[in-house]
Amino acid sequence: MDLHLTQDLQKAWHEATDALGLARGTRLDSTSATALLRRCLAMGPATGESTTPLPPPERLVRLRGQLPQLASCLVEGAAAQVAQALEDPTYCRRLVELAADLRMSERMAPEICLAIRADSMEMLSEAPLDAVIFADPQLIGHELYPLCIDACVAAGPKHVPVGVHLDWLVGDSATRVIHYDLEEDRFIEMSLVTPRRLDRALPLALGADEQHHHRTLDELFAERCRNRFHAAETLDHKAISAATWSKLGLSIPSQTVCPVGDVDGARQVLSAGGEWVLKPEASTGGQGVVLLEGPMELHQTSDDLVESLQICWAHGDAVIEERRDGLAYRDDHEKDHSLVIRLHVTSTPGGLHVESGCAIIGGDDLTPASFHHGGRSIELRQALGQLASRRGEWICVDVAQIITDLQQTATAAVTAVADLDLVGVDLVLDLVGNRVVPVLIEANARPAGLIHSRRLSDGLAGVSNSLWTTPVVKQETVS
CATH class of the missing domain: 3.30.1490.20 (ATP-grasp fold, A domain)
Incomplete structure (x- = not known):
């Protein structure tokens, strides 16, 4: 028997169906129910409850108590399946992590839906399998989504990379994956009946211990590891990078x-x-x-x-x-913001390419322009069209020429380091005399914030198509 939904649960159901691209009132199966469950977990205290946020274990207890009401939002039998899944520590941990994402950022990528049953995922055995290996699950969909779309465009749906957490690896095989479903436009996270050996691995979002994790993955996958550790380590140390770039005659602080x-x-x-x-x-x-x-x-x-x-x-x-960021972004209210330009350099057999990037601005001109400090991204051409000397005059530039200069500088920076397939290069703009000069700040072989990237060719979302056109050799599947 359907029970009356509280206003909060009704709102969570509406938000879930909206996020899944479904009509409001659609009953959800046990997999798509993730969108509803994580919103219920993320809800604040109900009327009469303490205003102190509940810790995850107590939120899960509350969610279990809400299941009889939520049954009216689910297809027949799904509530029982969800109740059983809520006894699985892996399922609960991932549900809590996905709920936390709702509090950290607006949703900029499709939902990640947790499959309750393990799957054979036969489509993964049809073609070589690329994987993005991560350790930090926070907003991982924001990193995976642009890469998956690029791969769909460049190589077709059968060649879309999967996301694999470090904990889901047994040797060089995945026991669980996050797979992008192009037709449904959502991610499906599921355990695999049989571990699937990964044909190529790109380390990203490795968390606070990223260098240790990267080294471990490099040793595990060897030549199948995209962005080799020895090369990434060079970029990890800013003084070493700066000394290398200085020898090449590139502008650095x-x-x-x-x-x-x-x-x-x-x-x-x-x-x-x-x-x-x-x-x-x-x-x-x-x-x-x-x-x-x-x-x-x-x-x-x-x-x-x-x-x-x-x-x-x-x-x-x-x-x-x-x-050295002599030039700032000046908004429509005449307020200056610190400005960093992020370009993504990819390496292919045909050479280095800069296909995408974005501009990151700080809250003002005295706050670092980074997402960690509350910065936000804007389209690169918009930023270059509203440049000003910090607390000085407006600066009019040839936007196309500045983009070319930025691309050349970023490419030159990565030329000095081999064995890297994807690098995020950060630059600022300085005014030397009457000339606008790109200045290299740093580069990262594990770039984050990929969801903010836009193609330089047309301004559409994307990181790199050429990243997925390089042939990959299929490895034998573990039996």
């Missing part, structure tokens, strides 16, 4: 490495005046980056500078780098 514990050395650099960027020397995805203004920082509380340094030193040495 001047920088000083500040070893762990050397507070006096940091103070000496800042005493020279000017504007600086303090950041970890190792790759951290924007964590620990702070913008500094020379001697002004020395008049702040000593603990403030030390605290910023210690955040960096948690990852190893720190770098104090000259601030």
Whole structure:
């Protein structure tokens, strides 16, 4: 018998069907029910409940109690299947992670739906299988979706990569995958009846211990690992990258490495005046980056500078780098925002290509332009059409020429490092005399935020088609 749905559950059902592209009122099967269940988990406290957010275990208890009501939203028999699945630790963990995604970001990719039963996934045995290997599940659909669409366009639906968490690997075979269903426009995550050996692996979204995980994957997959660890490690260390680029005559900021514990050395650099960027020397995805203004920082509380340094030193040495983003993005309200340009460089047998990128702007001109610091992306041409000298005059540029200059600089930066198939290169723009100059900041062989990428050719969403046109050799399936 259908029970009356509360207003909150009715809203969750409507949001779930909207997200799945279904008519409101459509009853969901046990797999598509994930869209509803994660929204129920993400709901705030009901009327009369404590305003303190419930921890995941208690949210799951609440969800189990809501199943009799939710049965009216599901096809016959699905509620019983879901009840059984909620006894599976893997299913529950993934459901909690997917619910957390709703609180972190607006939905920019199709739903990830959890299949309750293991599947043979026969279509995975028909062609060589590419995989994106990840360790951090947070918003992983935002990283997978543009890559899957690119692969569909470049090589066809049978050659779409799957997402595989590190924990789902047994040797070089996957026991569970996230598969993009083109017809339904959703991801299906499922366990496999028989582990499937992966023919090629691209490490992305590896979390806080990304270098260790990358090294492990490189040892496991060897030549089948896209973006070899030894090459990625070079880019992970900003000082090494900068020294290499400087030898090639590329424009970089001047920088000083500040070893762990050397507070006096940091103070000496800042005493020279000017504007600086303090950041970890190792790759951290924007964590620990702070913008500094020379001697002004020395008049702040000593603990403030030390605290910023210690955040960096948690990852190893720190770098104090000259601030070279002389040009900012000026919005329609005449407010300046720090600006970083991210370009994606891909390597194919035909050479290096820059097919896509985006502009990332900070909340203002004193906040780092990174997603970690609350930055947002805008279309590259929009950013280049609204440039201004920071707190100065508007700057009119030849947008097409600037894009060409940016592409050439990004390509030259990656030329110095072999064995990398996909690299995100970050640049800023400076004004040298009357000339706009692209300045290299850093590069990452595990670029994040791929959902924000737009093709330079037409402005449509995408990262790289050529990434999926390189032949891959099929490996034997584990029996």
